[in-house]
Amino acid sequence: MKIPRHTLAHLLAQKSLHQGITDDDDLQIAAYLLATNRTNEVNSLLRDIQSEWAKDGYVNITAISANPLSSTDKSDIDKLIHSLYPKSKTINLSERIDKNLIGGVRIEFARYQLDLSILGTLNRFKRLSLAQGGSN
Secondary structure, eight states: OOOOHHHHHHHHHHHHHHTOOOHHHHHHHHHHHHHTTOGGGHHHHHHHHHHHHHHTTEEEEEEEESSOOOHHHHHHHHHHHHHHSTTOSEEEEEEEEOGGGOSSEEEEOSSOEEEOSHHHHHHHHHHHHHHTTOOO
C-alpha cells in the first residue's frame, strides 16, 4: 500500500520529535521508499518533515550570506524567525557562504526562501524594470 507523502512525513516528523529515529528506522524508511519506487521523493519528503517540525515549533533554516554572520546578524535572524513562527521553541540555524550574494542574507526554509541579499534585490529591480518596459 502506498502511503501519501504528506501522511508519511507527518508520521516521521512526530516520531522523530518525540522518540527519535534509530538506524533501524532509517533502514525501514529507505526500504519502503525503494519498494514503492519512491526514492525520487526523498527531498520532498524531507521538506515535508521539516514543515511538520516547524508546526510543532522546531524550525530549521539555512542562512546564506556573502560573509560569516555576526552575533548581531544571528540575533536579528532569530527575531525575524520568531515573528514568522511565534510558537517556535527551537530554531536550528545553518550557515552557508556564497560570495555571489555581495551582501545581505538569503534565508531558506523548508518550503520557501526569504531573499534579503543585495544580489536578490538587484535581480528583483531588474525584473521590475523589464516588466515595466525597460531595456537591457
